[in-house]
Amino acid sequence: xxxxxxxxxxxxxxxxxxxxxxxxxxxxxxxxxxxxxxxxxxxxxxxxxxxxxxxxxxxxxxxxxxxxxxxxxxxxxxxxxxxxxxxxxxxxxxxxxxxxxxxxxxxxxxxxxxxxxxxxxxxxxxxxxxxxxxxxxxxxxxxxxxxxxxxxxxxxxxxxxxxx
Amino acid sequence: xxxxxxxxxxxxxxxxxxxxxxxxxxxxxxxxxxxxxxxxxxxxxxxxxxxxxxxxxxxxxxxxxxxxxxxxxxxxxxxxxxxxxxxxxxxxxxxxxxxxxxxxxxxxxxxxxxxxxxxxxxxxxxxxxxxxxxxxxxxxxxxxxxxxxxxxxxxxxxxxxxxx
DNA sequence: TATTGTTATACTCTATAACTATA
DNA sequence: TATAGTTATAGAGTATAACAATA
Numbered sequence: 001x002x003x004x005x006x007x008x009x010x011x012x013x014x015x016x017x018x019x020x021x022x023x024x025x026x027x028x029x030x031x032x033x034x035x036x037x038x039x040x041x042x043x044x045x046x047x048x049x050x051x052x053x054x055x056x057x058x059x060x061x062x063x064x065x066x067x068x069x070x071x072x073x074x075x076x077x078x079x080x081x082x083x084x085x086x087x088x089x090x091x092x093x094x095x096x097x098x099x100x101x102x103x104x105x106x107x108x109x110x111x112x113x114x115x116x117x118x119x120x121x122x123x124x125x126x127x128x129x130x131x132x133x134x135x136x137x138x139x140x141x142x143x144x145x146x147x148x149x150x151x152x153x154x155x156x157x158x159x160x161x162x163x164x
Numbered sequence: 165x166x167x168x169x170x171x172x173x174x175x176x177x178x179x180x181x182x183x184x185x186x187x188x189x190x191x192x193x194x195x196x197x198x199x200x201x202x203x204x205x206x207x208x209x210x211x212x213x214x215x216x217x218x219x220x221x222x223x224x225x226x227x228x229x230x231x232x233x234x235x236x237x238x239x240x241x242x243x244x245x246x247x248x249x250x251x252x253x254x255x256x257x258x259x260x261x262x263x264x265x266x267x268x269x270x271x272x273x274x275x276x277x278x279x280x281x282x283x284x285x286x287x288x289x290x291x292x293x294x295x296x297x298x299x300x301x302x303x304x305x306x307x308x309x310x311x312x313x314x315x316x317x318x319x320x321x322x323x324x325x326x327x328x
Numbered sequence: 329t330a331t332t333g334t335t336a337t338a339c340t341c342t343a344t345a346a347c348t349a350t351a
Numbered sequence: 352t353a354t355a356g357t358t359a360t361a362g363a364g365t366a367t368a369a370c371a372a373t374a
Contacts, residue, residue, distance in 0.1 A: 008276065020302040020305040024305065059165060071333090126305070131177075
C-alpha cells in the first residue's frame, strides 16, 4: 500500500512537533507510564511535587497549563491511590498545600530515576550536540506567548490536549 | 504566586516537545482551526486528501498513526459536512477511495494557503537557520521507531493523544 | 468583588473488541 | 485466514459555566 506524500505539511512546525511527539510518547509509556501506572501528566505532577515545597493546585494548573477542573480530577485520582494529601493552607483559607505521602514520594523518586535513562534509544538518533541544540530551540518555542491582542479571550488557558 | 521549578523535567525530550506544542497549538487554533472550524487532524486530512490521489482510510490511519476506528469517525464528520465522499475501490471491494467534494477542495486549499503564513509570529523567536535545524532534528526524532522486541504488542498503533 | 477550588456537563480523543464484507 | 472498514463501548482529556468558601 502506497505511503502518502506528506510534504504538503512540512512547512508547519506544529506538524513536526506532533509527529516527533508520537515516538516520544510511546517511549514514555513503554518505559515508565505502563510499568509504573502513570500517565505523562501524573508523572509530571508527582515529580514537580517532590521538587517543590508547598505546591497548590493553582500553581500546578499554571505550570502545566491545564485548566483548574482538570487539576482537581488529576489530584483526586492520585489522592485515591494514596500518593498525596491535600492540606488547607494556614495563611490563605482558600488555598491548599499538596503534599506527597511517603508512598507518593517513593513513587515520584522511582519514576524520576527511571526517567533519566528513559529516552536513551530515542535520542540516539541525534548526536550529543544535536540534543543540546534541539532542547534549546524547543525551549525558545515553548516560551512564545501570543500577543494579548491576538487572544480571543484574555484569560483563556487553553488546554494541552493534542488530538493533532 | 510563586512559579514552580520545572528543571527536574528538563532532561526529558518528551517534556520539551509537549511544552513547545502548547503555543504551537494555540497559534493553529486561533489562526486557522477556529476560523475555519477545523481541528488539527481534520486540517491534516483535508490537506493530505488534496495532495494525494486515491486515498483510502487505511492509508490515512497509517500516515497519521491514528487507529482505524478513529479515522472512521473523523471521515464521518467531514462527510456529513459535505467535504468528502467515500467511493468503493474498483479493484478491491473492501477498500474505499476518499474524494474531496468541490467544497472540500475549496476548504482544503483555503486552509493550506492560510497555513503557509500561520506560524510567522511563533517562529519569529528563531532565526532562519534555527528553523531549518529545528525541523530537521524533529524529523529525525519523528523517524525513530522502537525495536520490535521493545513493543508490547507488535501491531499496536498507539494513538497520538497527548494529555501530557 | 476577586480568587481558590469544586461540581457538573458536554464533547473529543483513544483503545479495544466484535462484527461485516470482501479477498 | 487475513484485510478493510464499521460499530459499540469505555476511559481519559478538555472546556465551560456555575457554585461555595474565603479574601
